Amino acid sequence: MPERLLMAKVAPEAYKKVFELHAYSQKTVDPALLELIKLRASMLNGCSYCVDLHSKDALKAGESSQRLFAVSVWPESPFFTTGERAALALTDAVTKIGEAGVPDDVWDAAGEIWSDKEVADIVMAIIMINAFNRIAISTHQFPTLDA
Numbered sequence: 001m002p003e004r005l006l007m008a009k010v011a012p013e014a015y016k017k018v019f020e021l022h023a024y025s026q027k028t029v030d031p032a033l034l035e036l037i038k039l040r041a042s043m044l045n046g047c048s049y050c051v052d053l054h055s056k057d058a059l060k061a062g063e064s065s066q067r068l069f070a071v072s073v074w075p076e077s078p079f080f081t082t083g084e085r086a087a088l089a090l091t092d093a094v095t096k097i098g099e100a101g102v103p104d105d106v107w108d109a110a111g112e113i114w115s116d117k118e119v120a121d122i123v124m125a126i127i128m129i130n131a132f133n134r135i136a137i138s139t140h141q142f143p144t145l146d147a
Contacts, residue, residue: 004139018131025125038129039071040088041095047133052143086110094126
């Protein structure tokens with residue numbers, strides 16, 4: 001399928017705002033955790049472009065392929081810390097948010113590990129990647145096969 005449009009070109013002011021949220025997240029969330037959040041949300045949303053991009057970024061940053069493959073089944077995987085598990089649970093809840101919102105047990109688990117500011121920063125990172133996923137999916141951005 002051909003790409004429908006380049007959001008950065010057609011609506012640069014709006015796209016810039018989403019990118020500013022990305023820059024904020026890069027400053028406020030641990031880089032390794034941020035890549036796990038971006039990869040998990042992208043998997044849940046079915047965004048092939050972002051799964052490809054963020055798995056490559058995580059590998060370049062030193063993340064193991066074993067842990068990256070396990071992100072899709074993180075609740076059953078022993079490879080993640082308590083903090084990472086809380087962030088992945090929060091990513092799942094915010095990404096798949098429904099009428100019930102984010103469950104109290106998920107929110108409380110995050111609050112036991114991080115300060116209110118840190119939880120807020122993680123939530124903003126989750127919101128940011130969900131926005132980018134929706135941009136990529138709706139405009140038909142797809143990864144290209146590496147040569």
